[in-house]
Amino acid sequence: MDFPFRIHIGRWAEVIVEWLLEHFEGVFDVIKAIVEFILIQIDAFFTWVPWPITIIALTFIAWRVSGRKVAVMTVVCLFLLGSLGMWTEGMSTMALVATAVFISVLFGLPVGVFSAKSPNFDAVLKPILDGMQTIPSFVYLIPAIMFFGIGNVPGILATVIFAIPPMVRLTSLGIQQVDTEVVEAGHAFGCTPWQLLLNIQLPLAVPSIMAGVNQTVMMALSMVVVAAMIGAGGLGSKILYSIQRIDLGMGIEAGLGILFIAMVLDRILQGITKKQQQALLKK
């Protein structure tokens, strides 16, 4: 039996995307150029630094923020990454993730702040964020290609769409959770809204915001293979390649590479988050 009617939402979406392309081509070109510029800078940096220095620097950071155990783990993970022959690809992936996270924080933070301050905006934003996280990421690869072609940029922007929700949510949550009395104190001493935000709300929301950054990084890492499908490079493209060739060996090596990077980044970020929490929550 047939359905009584058919909603052509797919066609409407096509129309909208085409209309956007027609009228805002320049805007998309600018966005593409900006993202590409950021990526190239970061990528150039990561590939330019010789591997021993990268390992030493990351290990030092890990030691400072998370202690000796994590430092040891960092050395081991990074050495294994290199000895699997995945160093260059690993660094490209790092650059992609860093760019995506940078953009996510850049936009996620103010959006999160605004949603904490405006319940109406928050109500509109919530279903959108839910959608960004639940719609399979493959779906928005298509418009990403249409707007930005194939390559790293659409990969990064697809990653941003997938990875930005926790940044927004945890920023908003962090600000809403700031002790009401402390916020009242700010008002009572005559803070302007900006003074309140910069001196009280943001500093006290830092642990939550850092947790958001951590989650954003993890989600960005989980997108590298998907992003590789539309031409993003790094370890993701290695994995994609190995799937196409059914090359188990390369697949395992590249997969482990992502695992090592994920572990190092996660532990370091957790260390920072914990430090912030300790500084603020000790009462």
Next chain:
Amino acid sequence: MAEEAKTKILCEDIWKVFGKEPQRIINNWDTYKEMDKVKRLKETGCVVGTRHATFKVELGEIYCLMGLSGSGKSTLLRCINRLHEPTHGKVFIDDMDITSLSQQDLREMRRAKTGMVFQHFALLPHRRLLRNAAFGLEVQGVDKKEREKRALDALELVGLKGWEKSYPYELSGGMQQRVGLARALATDPEILLMDEAFSALDPLIRRQMQDEFVKLIKKVKKTIIFVTHDLNEALRIAGHVAVMKDGAIVQQGTPADIVLHPETDYVAEFVQDLPKTKFITAADIMEKPDKWVLKSDDTSGVIAHKMDQRELRFAFIIDENQRVLNVVDYFRLTSGGLKTPEAPPTEEESNSNFPILAAAADTFLEGLLSEGAKSKVPIVINDSDGCVIGIIPRENLLTALASA
């Protein structure tokens, strides 16, 4: 001697109703008056935080809002600097209508006139004490050197010199609240709003803080509204107390008024266990001096006659400035008959063997009793210039004690 007390803060019929359509509650209060809170919330979606609150605070006094939790005292306090926007009514500070200020003027008013201290301190955990204490000044845009100097002074004032580089979490509760106080004092506001400032401290520290606070306040001269649920605290530190119940003020007056003349059963129940000797003052039980005094040029005969008539054992001789010169003991004067009825009594005759006991009008019954025990002579109450304004005979002391 008493200057005309100047009104610093005036609250007129303040209401704060939380929820949608709060005006409905205010306009139809008679309908909702008897309703139980839960039912009222169900029917109207509103909670009455505070209502009908009218009071004034005089310049330089400590005014206590006292009530149990949920009585609306903190809500009322927050209406004064509009941390809560009053739903109805007006607040005046120095005759300036606070309720009609724009957001920007309100900010300026808060910066210039009010400091606030919070129950749980509300310090900034990521800042060292110096920057915590300097917060109000920083917000005002005072330059760094100046604000750090003033913050340091404020920290010293509350006894935290040498701690300015510490973080709040390194301090005990009592010390954290000193920081809260220093932060409020650093901007040198005219008014301090204290929200259960000492309630989160343990009893011994609380007591100590109260004493120090009273001392400190004498030094810095502020008008203070102090919210507390602790009656003893209110009575210890306040010049005037307002007792609150279910959002409304049920009685206001001096601590002695509240303790000695409770107007409702609720207040009476509150104060019933208090040692009244600590609240009854000389002014409450003294009599007008007229009956007890004699002029210095009265002759022995006249004195004896007057004392006879007035049935006095003791009387006081005063000079033209109303200062007590001597006390006359009727028995001593008349023992062995009057020697020179036409002349004023001699030193020998007038001296009663008893010292003259003098006290100020604000001496508590407690103090009067320990004084009075030393002598049979009535206690003379002098004003600050040494002029007699009242006399307390022993009977009054004992009657007061019996009723306490």
